[in-house]
Amino acid sequence: MPELPAVERARKLIHENFLGKTITQVVTIEDAIVYHECQNTHFEELVGKKLVDTGRRGKIFYLLMDEGPNPVLHLGMTGSVRIKGEPGLEYMDFSTEDDNWPPKYWKFVIRFDDDRELAFTDARRLGRIRLVDGDVLIQPPISELGFDPILSMPTLELFSDLIARRNCPIKALLLDQSFSAGVGNWIADEILYQARVHPAQRTNTLTPAEIKALYEQTQFIIKTAVKFNADGNQFPVDWLYHFRWGRGRKKDRGVEMPDGSSVVFETVGGRTSAIVPSVQKLHGANTSEKSAIKKEIVEDTGEASLRSALKKRTKSAVTDGDVNDAAVKRPKTGSRIKDAKPVIVDDPTLDIRPKRGKRVIAEGNVNNDDSGVARRRSARVAAANGKQR
Incomplete structure (x- = not known):
């Protein structure tokens, strides 16, 4: 798609070849999509007008005539300009080379007083052709644009x-x-x-x-x-x-x-x-943590999918003796442990026995942290084990 540099090239091509020239003939083809807020027949008004300047804002360029209206042009995805007898412009996605004249997909052809001709082409019909009276810079579509990095870069x-x-x-x-x-x-x-x-x-x-x-x-x-x-x-x-x-x-x-x-x-x-993921990395509070972790795991292991990456990381963790939380799922604290045996504590003051069918809290199944929940759980373990005696 023609972006700012390509649009500037098109503007310069017209400026350098037709500045100061007078239009002697305009030939158009009907296209209700490309001609925007005007009809192709309106371009006949340009006959007898002189091109006094050209300009550009962003991806839009315009031709200033000595009398209005002024053509305002947008190349869209595949728009371009051609000069008769000269090579067409090359783009990364397409070429405008064509031995015929008018060229393929032409929308208008303008002849100047030196008998040279300028054509506007658009294969996909996503470009726009307008005629604007007065100052084109203070009217849509140019007035709706943000800063131009060449002409009006902010501080x-x-x-x-x-x-x-x-x-x-x-x-x-x-x-x-x-x-x-x-x-x-x-x-x-x-x-x-x-x-x-x-x-x-x-x-x-x-x-x-x-x-x-x-x-x-x-x-x-x-x-x-x-x-x-x-x-x-x-x-x-x-x-x-x-x-x-x-x-x-x-x-x-x-x-x-x-x-x-x-x-x-x-x-x-x-x-x-x-x-390029190696140098362009997501960060910040709004970043999806889950997506970032998945992406990191895949990149670290060199695997093509998350599933194969997790398998590789799990195998490596077990082999190296360094179990990674992301690869191995740990048992939940307080879960039922089959055949767990209570530990006897010498404390005759306790008279609490675990009831049949209830969860038995065994030694080693208490999360060793400083929270109140952990302390209360430790007290219950001690009480239960003491009563077993």
């Missing part, structure tokens, strides 16, 4: 405050465009990996150090990706980006980082997340 103090207001998995917050405009799935995973934060970590359990790391990595990851014009081949070699795309491929069932650390895939915030 660390404000960033921390924005996180503190929420109580949700940090991955879900990063993907919320009303919080951080432009962050998509792979960028969120990269930020969390580089910051050493688990995507399911609740925002209200993040430490100040983790928040600072998230703040710094959000800027670094996006600025670096923009610097390399969204070309993943030029991204730093230690980025998770290079190893997160193998899920589902038979030859890549076991995905690993260069240092051998495993990459696992879990659904967090409704999206598939690439995680």
Whole structure:
């Protein structure tokens, strides 16, 4: 999916090739889904208008004309722009290469006064095309966006405050465009990996150090990706980006980082997340203790399932003589012990005998602690054993 760096690349492509040019022709195709709050025929109003600037906020970019209205564009999952006679843009999930013109899945083609043509394409129809009169920055959809990590990154103090207001998995917050405009799935995973934060970590359990790391990595990851014009081949070699795309491929069932650390895939915030468990660990009061223990047992033993991991840990504990509470279930204090014999205590003042069918309290079956319950239980044992005499 085109995220902020890819959208910035599309904006720059238009800016560098058509700035100052006048539109001489517009051809559109009807699509009631992609054209949002306008019809394709409304684009005919752009004829005779000059492109005076371009801009972007998050994943949305726009074309400013010398007279309104102004096209506001969102690429969605598979949207892109093409210039006639030039190669299509490449994305990790898809390519826009096409020898035909107009290209496949085109929605509009604009011809400028230098006879060059610009096309907008969208295979899955999840993109959006709008025409907005007036200042596009103070109207939806741009007015509904959060901070842009390139254009309007808040201070660390404000960033921390924005996180503190929420109580949700940090991955879900990063993907919320009303919080951080432009962050998509792979960028969120990269930020969390580089910051050493688990995507399911609740925002209200993040430490100040983790928040600072998230703040710094959000800027670094996006600025670096923009610097390399969204070309993943030029991204730093230690980025998770290079190893997160193998899920589902038979030859890549076991995905690993260069240092051998495993990459696992879990659904967090409704999206598939690439995680490196060796450095991204859950913590805090809101973390499910049971799930954390299970995960730790599986990782420690190297087994694929909790059942086989518990068997391995139990066997190891018995062999080594170090019985682990998580592996071996201990008998409950005060439970019936078959054939237990009372211990005789020399105390003639006691005249209490255990009745038939009642529980016999035997020596060694009293929890040796300092609680009142333990002291009263000890007294009953002494009394019972004394009467046996």
